[in-house]
Amino acid sequence: MALKKYVPRSIQNIFDRLEAFNESITEKLFSEELDKTFEVVVYCSKNPETKTEQSDQAADLSPNVANYNFYKARSTVGHHDHLITPQSARNIDEYERLRNLHFQAILKKSSDNEFPETGDVWLATQTGAGIVSLISRERKGDPRRFVIPEGDGPAQDAYTSGTSPTQAVADYQNSGLTDAEVEELTKKGCKDPKDIKIHSSAAAFIAKVKSSPSFVGWSAAALAGLVANAQAESNFIQLAAGDAVKWYKKGFDNGKISAFRWENVKVRNVDNKCSWGYWQLNICPDDGAGRQLAIDSGIDTTTDAGKAKWKASLADDEFQFAFVSGKVSKIISITATDPYAAAYKITTDFERPACKHIKGRERGMLAKKIYDKFKTELGD
Numbered sequence: 001m002a003l004k005k006y007v008p009r010s011i012q013n014i015f016d017r018l019e020a021f022n023e024s025i026t027e028k029l030f031s032e033e034l035d036k037t038f039e040v041v042v043y044c045s046k047n048p049e050t051k052t053e054q055s056d057q058a059a060d061l062s063p064n065v066a067n068y069n070f071y072k073a074r075s076t077v078g079h080h081d082h083l084i085t086p087q088s089a090r091n092i093d094e095y096e097r098l099r100n101l102h103f104q105a106i107l108k109k110s111s112d113n114e115f116p117e118t119g120d121v122w123l124a125t126q127t128g129a130g131i132v133s134l135i136s137r138e139r140k141g142d143p144r145r146f147v148i149p150e151g152d153g154p155a156q157d158a159y160t161s162g163t164s165p166t167q168a169v170a171d172y173q174n175s176g177l178t179d180a181e182v183e184e185l186t187k188k189g190c191k192d193p194k195d196i197k198i199h200s201s202a203a204a205f206i207a208k209v210k211s212s213p214s215f216v217g218w219s220a221a222a223l224a225g226l227v228a229n230a231q232a233e234s235n236f237i238q239l240a241a242g243d244a245v246k247w248y249k250k251g252f253d254n255g256k257i258s259a260f261r262w263e264n265v266k267v268r269n270v271d272n273k274c275s276w277g278y279w280q281l282n283i284c285p286d287d288g289a290g291r292q293l294a295i296d297s298g299i300d301t302t303t304d305a306g307k308a309k310w311k312a313s314l315a316d317d318e319f320q321f322a323f324v325s326g327k328v329s330k331i332i333s334i335t336a337t338d339p340y341a342a343a344y345k346i347t348t349d350f351e352r353p354a355c356k357h358i359k360g361r362e363r364g365m366l367a368k369k370i371y372d373k374f375k376t377e378l379g380d
């Protein structure tokens with residue numbers, strides 16, 4: 001005889017409340033006559049992304065489906081309270097499934113139309129059979145609330161494939177922020193992405209990189225991502241020095257840095273700086289790229305001789321190029337076709353600055369500018 005499993009009262013209470021809630025929603029749906037004209041939240045398809053182009057032709061009054069644009073819409077007045085919101089989806093496929101449970105929204109093609117974007121609130125009229133006709137846009141939505149992982153916009157991990165088609169800078173600037181970027185913006189010190197202009201020394205640095213044997217076989221897009229990060233880190237200064245010891249001391253005094261790490265900083269720094277070179281290779285922490293390079297090269301920066309050798313070695317571009325090429329080629333494809341993707345991934349996985357996803361977005365846009373301006377020099 002099968003034994004009935006014991007269900008704790010606290011768990012059963014949760015089940016009971018959920019059941020009562022579902023019953024109340026169902027009763028409301030079938031007993032109340034809801035409004036015919038109401039506001040809806042519009043959801044565009046992301047598989048593929050909906051693209052709605054404005055028509056230059058006069059409105060065609062025929063009922064042909066070709067004369068309409070189609071969306072999905074969630075009622076704000078109770079029609080869909082029993083449905084999960086599409087923006088809660090964990091991936092694109094789930095987003096599409098949740099989206100498709102809502103009203104079919106239609107908008108007549110016309111040269112006078114404003115076209116919906118995901119998250120916009122529109123006034124709509126229900127025409128029957130689960131269809132609403134969009135009337136007018138009431139207000140814009142906040143794109144940060146409608147970012148879906150695994151494919152929503154350029155600035156996300158899907159770019160690591162290295163085969164994404166190259167897009168315009170405007171595509172990245174106007175795309176929705178990723179969850180990681182939105183989360184960073186809630187933290188102290190992380191600010192909205194800024195537009196970075198190409199440094200005047202970019203052309204000279206690209207010439208150096210292209211002449212290096214360490215970057216043979218690298219695509220123009222991959223190099224643009226690398227160059228963008230070099231500009232962001234050092235403005236192409238060969239012996240650029242950063243991460244001052246005093247900032248580590250402040251972190252130690254505030255309890256944000258351990259005594260062990262602080263001791264390493266005190267003995268390993270060179271000229272009271274920890275980060276060096278084009279890509280600011282850090283020699284102080286155990287997991288710093290500069291620390292690894294120093295160990296690989298037999299340089300002990302805790303000694304005066306080692307500190308001098310470190311600076312002398314950095315003065316040879318190939319010393320830096322060979323190491324960075326080896327590290328970055330394990331993070332991105334050297335035949336990448338999307339400069340934005342390359343720069344973003346190098347930022348988040350190699351440079352790892354504070355607010356790394358926001359910085360990745362900034363450097364991705366810079367990489368696209370560099371790619372567009374120096375295609376020939378980069379080898380495309």
